[in-house]
Amino acid sequence: MTHVSIKELTKVYPGAEAPALDRLSLEIPTGELTALLGPSGCGKTTTMKMIAGLLEPTSGDVMFDGRSVLRDKPENRGVVMVFQNYLLFPYMSVAENVGFGLKMRKIDPAEISRRVGEMLELVKLPHLGDRKPSALSGGQQQRVALARALIVQPNVLLLDEPLSNLDAHLRFEMRDLIRSLQQEMGITTIFVTHDQEEAVVLADRVALILDGQMKQYDRADVFYKRPVDEATARFFGGHNFIPGTSDGHSFECALGKLALPAGAVSGTGRLTFRPENVRIGSGQEQENLLTAQIADIIYLGTQTRLKLIVCDTEVEAVVNPNEIESYGVGDTLPVHLPRTTLWVI
Amino acid sequence: MATQESLGMRSFRVLTGAVLITWLILPLIPLAIWSFAKGWFYPDLLPRNWSMRAWEYAMSDTAGVLDSLWLTIWISLVATFLSILVGVPAGRALGMYKFRGKEIVELMILAPTIVPGIAVVLGIHSVFISMGLNNTVHGVILVHLIPTLPYMVLVMAGIFSNYDPAFEAQARSLGASPLKTFWYVTLPAIRPGIIVGGLFAFLVSWSQYILTLLIGGGRVETLPLLLFNFATSGRNDITGAIGMIYILPGIIILLLTAKHLSGRSGAVGGFGQI
Amino acid sequence: MSDRMKIFLLLLPAMFIIVVLFFGGLAIGAMRSFNYMPVIGLTQPNFDAYISVFTDREFYLSFALTFHIAFTSTVISSVLAIGAALLLRRSFIGRGLVNFLFQINLTVPHLVGAIGMLYLFSQSGSFARLAAEFNLIASPADFPALVFDPYAIGIILQYVWKEIPFIGVIVLANMQSIGEDYESVARSLGASKWQTFRYVLLPLIFPGVLSASVMVFAFTFGAYEIPAILGANFPAALPVLAYRKYTDVDLAARPEAIAMAIVIALLSAVMIYFYVRYSRRRIRG
Numbered sequence: 001m002t003h004v005s006i007k008e009l010t011k012v013y014p015g016a017e018a019p020a021l022d023r024l025s026l027e028i029p030t031g032e033l034t035a036l037l038g039p040s041g042c043g044k045t046t047t048m049k050m051i052a053g054l055l056e057p058t059s060g061d062v063m064f065d066g067r068s069v070l071r072d073k074p075e076n077r078g079v080v081m082v083f084q085n086y087l088l089f090p091y092m093s094v095a096e097n098v099g100f101g102l103k104m105r106k107i108d109p110a111e112i113s114r115r116v117g118e119m120l121e122l123v124k125l126p127h128l129g130d131r132k133p134s135a136l137s138g139g140q141q142q143r144v145a146l147a148r149a150l151i152v153q154p155n156v157l158l159l160d161e162p163l164s165n166l167d168a169h170l171r172f173e174m175r176d177l178i179r180s181l182q183q184e185m186g187i188t189t190i191f192v193t194h195d196q197e198e199a200v201v202l203a204d205r206v207a208l209i210l211d212g213q214m215k216q217y218d219r220a221d222v223f224y225k226r227p228v229d230e231a232t233a234r235f236f237g238g239h240n241f242i243p244g245t246s247d248g249h250s251f252e253c254a255l256g257k258l259a260l261p262a263g264a265v266s267g268t269g270r271l272t273f274r275p276e277n278v279r280i281g282s283g284q285e286q287e288n289l290l291t292a293q294i295a296d297i298i299y300l301g302t303q304t305r306l307k308l309i310v311c312d313t314e315v316e317a318v319v320n321p322n323e324i325e326s327y328g329v330g331d332t333l334p335v336h337l338p339r340t341t342l343w344v345i
Numbered sequence: 346m347a348t349q350e351s352l353g354m355r356s357f358r359v360l361t362g363a364v365l366i367t368w369l370i371l372p373l374i375p376l377a378i379w380s381f382a383k384g385w386f387y388p389d390l391l392p393r394n395w396s397m398r399a400w401e402y403a404m405s406d407t408a409g410v411l412d413s414l415w416l417t418i419w420i421s422l423v424a425t426f427l428s429i430l431v432g433v434p435a436g437r438a439l440g441m442y443k444f445r446g447k448e449i450v451e452l453m454i455l456a457p458t459i460v461p462g463i464a465v466v467l468g469i470h471s472v473f474i475s476m477g478l479n480n481t482v483h484g485v486i487l488v489h490l491i492p493t494l495p496y497m498v499l500v501m502a503g504i505f506s507n508y509d510p511a512f513e514a515q516a517r518s519l520g521a522s523p524l525k526t527f528w529y530v531t532l533p534a535i536r537p538g539i540i541v542g543g544l545f546a547f548l549v550s551w552s553q554y555i556l557t558l559l560i561g562g563g564r565v566e567t568l569p570l571l572l573f574n575f576a577t578s579g580r581n582d583i584t585g586a587i588g589m590i591y592i593l594p595g596i597i598i599l600l601l602t603a604k605h606l607s608g609r610s611g612a613v614g615g616f617g618q619i
Numbered sequence: 620m621s622d623r624m625k626i627f628l629l630l631l632p633a634m635f636i637i638v639v640l641f642f643g644g645l646a647i648g649a650m651r652s653f654n655y656m657p658v659i660g661l662t663q664p665n666f667d668a669y670i671s672v673f674t675d676r677e678f679y680l681s682f683a684l685t686f687h688i689a690f691t692s693t694v695i696s697s698v699l700a701i702g703a704a705l706l707l708r709r710s711f712i713g714r715g716l717v718n719f720l721f722q723i724n725l726t727v728p729h730l731v732g733a734i735g736m737l738y739l740f741s742q743s744g745s746f747a748r749l750a751a752e753f754n755l756i757a758s759p760a761d762f763p764a765l766v767f768d769p770y771a772i773g774i775i776l777q778y779v780w781k782e783i784p785f786i787g788v789i790v791l792a793n794m795q796s797i798g799e800d801y802e803s804v805a806r807s808l809g810a811s812k813w814q815t816f817r818y819v820l821l822p823l824i825f826p827g828v829l830s831a832s833v834m835v836f837a838f839t840f841g842a843y844e845i846p847a848i849l850g851a852n853f854p855a856a857l858p859v860l861a862y863r864k865y866t867d868v869d870l871a872a873r874p875e876a877i878a879m880a881i882v883i884a885l886l887s888a889v890m891i892y893f894y895v896r897y898s899r900r901r902i903r904g
């Protein structure tokens with residue numbers, strides 16, 4: 001049970017001009033599951049290694065429950081890091097891998113084997129203790145790596161891209177396993193990923209890091225509904241950014257005057273809405289009803305992406321293929337932008 | 346783990362590094378000094394008189410050191426050339442194809458890198474006598490192929506295992522003849538391997554002693570044989586000069602190829618034979 | 620042309636050379652060691668050569684000495700090479716120079732190293748002179764015998780000098796391709812630095828160390844010129860003894876010499892077995 005505070009954490013590698021991580025500050029409440037999200041090379045793994053004590057920060061501090069841990073050796077921090085490629089020791093059996101941390105603590109072998117058995121049970125691999133890691137599938141290796149980390153009952157668990165090497169169907173299984181173990185044991189957990197879907201699926205809260213700096217730190221859904229800026233919105237698949245002026249209630253722009261949800265800021269800015277929130281209008285809507293001409297139709301199987309021209313402005317929409325079966329390129333149709341799906345940045 | 350090390354740890358590294366550096370150059374120092382010494386008697390730490398006598402002797406036309414140098418270069422060059430000629434096709438077969446009995450072929454090619462020369466050369470000697478190859482340069486070159494060829498094959502097998510023959514098919518489909526395809530497509534792709542493997546073959550041949558001694562019967566006097574003779578006859582100054590001449594090509598080759606070398610290449614095993 | 624034919628033709632020249640020269644040499648040697656040589660009228664194979672080798676005390680002394688040389692050199696070189704590789708893995712002032720000298724040393728033939736050792740460690744060599752300078756010894760005879768000595772210290776020193784870089788370069792490359800992440804995992808699971816080395820790095824580099832050590836052992840067991848320069852007359856290293864017997868004026872000693880060579884070959888066959896077991900990377904690059 002540890003509250004992790006990261007204060008102005010900075011890392012400049014020798015010889016590098018730009019810092020790999022620039023004054024990152026983050027509070028991770030006890031027992032929460034937080035994602036550090038960002039494109040590769042944005043300093044995520046660097047951050048994790050500094051939390052784990054495997055890398056020395058250039059400046060800044062890492063505190064556990066208010067106490068700086070920078071002087072603690074990695075083996076004494078109570079932090080375990082699980083690497084993206086699992087890194088199971090290839091010359092050890094699965095059971096020896098899982099028991100490694102306990103052996104290093106010179107725990108009685110009988111006790112180790114008992115706890116290894118329990119742990120393998122917990123990650124649902126009870127019969128594989130004698131196998132070599134090379135005989136396991138990727139998903140099984142991942143679970144062994146998780147078991148090996150959890151058996152030492154860390155205060156903080158660090159996961160590097162925990163789902164990225166897994167097939168789609170394994171991802172959800174692993175997600176459920178990680179979430180349930182994490183909640184059961186109440187371990188403060190931080191994982192890094194470059195994949196926004198992975199972050200959203202797994203994390204309580206997401207910290208988006210772009211160019212070595214933190215952009216936004218929020219619950220996952222907020223990134224879709226209320227992004228702080230265009231770069232953040234784009235990282236989460238946002239497409240439509242229309243310049244104009246807001247008075248806090250409505251937005252004046254090329255598309256006309258559109259009603260805004262409560263809490264929108266005033267002043268000049270950009271209106272953003274997600275392509276999947278653009279609706280084909282029934283004509284009955286009271287507000288934010290526009291007429292669009294179809295410039296292009298891209299059929300994607302389960303959805304269809306439309307390029308629309310509204311008042312000489314291009315707008316992207318994603319709709320259910322059935323909804324536009326009767327339309328072709330060049331046709332006009334009514335579109336509706338629901339008030340609650342709009343946001344000004 | 347790139348955590349910064351304590352000052353003590355860093356000083357320890359520098360200190361052990363210094364010990365290692367000293368140890369690595371130590372045996373070469375007396376050799377170098379001897380080559381410029383005019384008598385260097387116990388208990389003098391350094392010679393009282395210096396002289397170029399040993400070098401003048403080594404460089405003179407009559408002493409035979411230069412003849413021996415050219416002969417050694419010739420033998421190593423031919424052995425290298427033959428190793429390339431024979432080793433490249435074999436490397437291609439081992440690197441690009443899977444076939445039955447491949448393990449056995451690999452083992453047979455590997456064996457000469459581990460079995461010492463003395464174990465095979467005595468048997469070869471009696472055969473070469475009956476073929477008239479003993480005491481000849483040809484015989485010496487042939488017997489040098491035993492240690493040089495395996496490294497050539499190993500290096501080329503490594504190169505060919507990362508080589509995509511589709512490039513050759515592409516060239517053929519664009520109208521290149523087999524010969525042109527080899528010249529313009531295959532050769533440029535495998536050239537780094539040929540260079541590294543060839544240099545190893547050269548150095549391995551360059552350092553052979555017992556094979557040359559037995560097959561050459563003392564008539565084919567390469568540089569190491571000459572060096573050995575001077576070393577055991579107590580002419581330390583000339584030994585020093587020949588020793589310096591003898592290590593020079595290796596150093597030059599190293600300087601030329603440092604970028605091609607890495608411990609991961611199978612060729613590094615060749616250093617075990619030098 | 621079928622693939623099989625292609626493979627056959629590609630391998631033919633190399634296999635011809637290796638089979639005829641290497642295996643042919645071994646086979647002819649084996650035949651001669653059994654006194655079987657139909658071309659010169661010897662049609663009755665026998666064990667005479669082996670009997671006289673195995674009843675000769677000198678052979679056992681030579682064998683023991685050679686084994687001692689090879690084993691001691693290999694163990695000391697391997698341990699120090701691992702240390703050197705650990706050193707070279709981190710940057711420090713002088714690392715470039717050590718690296719460079721490592722590679723230079725690899726190209727210097729053993730023979731030159733042996734002569735260098737002779738000039739350093741003989742009783743009138745550089746170290747003896749240094750000892751005299753500091754009045755540690757009164758005459759050359761007071762300096763401990765490090766060359767031509769019964770324990771083959773000079774020979775072992777020479778091998779250690781040459782093989783530290785050889786094993787070191789292989790181990791270093793091994794460490795670099797393994798990377799540091801396994802060690803990071805171990806540290807974060809609670810292993811101390813020593814435990815990380817003992818339980819993680821050492822087992823990971825062990826196959827590489829072993830295959831390099833096997834090569835070193837086989838080489839140091841079968842090398843001729845180094846013990847010929849630095850070794851005592853009696854007992855001599857096995858290859859030196861074999862060469863002496865082979866070039867004896869008494870031609871009857873030749874089969875004995877070849878029998879010794881066959882003993883060396885058999886020992887290297889054991890080495891090859893270990894080598895193949897622990898080195899999978901060799902041919903597949």
